[in-house]
Amino acid sequence: MQSTQVDFIPILIQFLLASGFVGTTIIISSFLGPRRQSARKDKNFECGIESVGNARTPFSIKYFLVAILFVLFDVEVIFMYPWAVNFREMGVEGMIKMGIFMSLLVVGFFYVMKKKGLEWE
């Protein structure tokens, strides 16, 4: 069956109608709905308590380091799950492969410890 470009015009109309409906409802509701603005209303919601200071303050890089190392070793554990499930089928070969993978990561882990990456003070 042959189809020409003209056959696809209904899809274009559908797209226009859909986006037009979304656009108009958003615009119309902002005109029709009641609204009230004041400095107090536009403040951040802090359970009604006066907010103190600025949220955009610099904080210690240690936090980031520990968090990213956690993610790294967390993902490593995820890799161990499918291996543990197929432990019998993979046999000695799988054991050796996993050993190589783990030893590489353990080297990394010792590197992190040597570099004092996990020391908080």
Add this chain to the structure above:
Amino acid sequence: MADAPPGVQGEGFFAGKLSDVVGLARANSLWPLPFATSCCGIEFMATMASHYDVARFGSERMSFSPRQADMLLVMGTIAKKMAPVLRQVYEQMAEPRWVISVGACACSGGIFDTYSVLQGIDKVIPVDVYVPGCPPRPEQILDGILQLQELVKNESVRRRSSPEYVELLASYNIK
């Protein structure tokens, strides 16, 4: 299911007043913002839970941010130190907003007729429905919500932009 408002009905169409439809929609989807400070809050927890089930009346979703709430339920003793907090929460709600004062303490200060307790939340924010009781039973809180639904259904869509309403808020020093 809510009944359809009065109007002309035919095959494939319905014609009625927009204000009726808006009122119907608003009344049956009041999202509560619980502001529970004491024992009336515990009664409200029972009202929310499966036995009394406030969700039957369209208040399924508890909102713990004022931005997505329509109905502020003040339940419990409001100390004078809490008053500015309550007003701030009320002011940060989006229009249209309604307030139910649940229990003797929120309505009038209750038994705490003392220097530290606000003698009724209507000293700081406008209240739509008062639910008496110390504490009121869940049925009474549900009745309060149903009373509010009646108010919402019959509220003029222009009320929130009327000078009377602006004046009312100005009397509470709310812009």
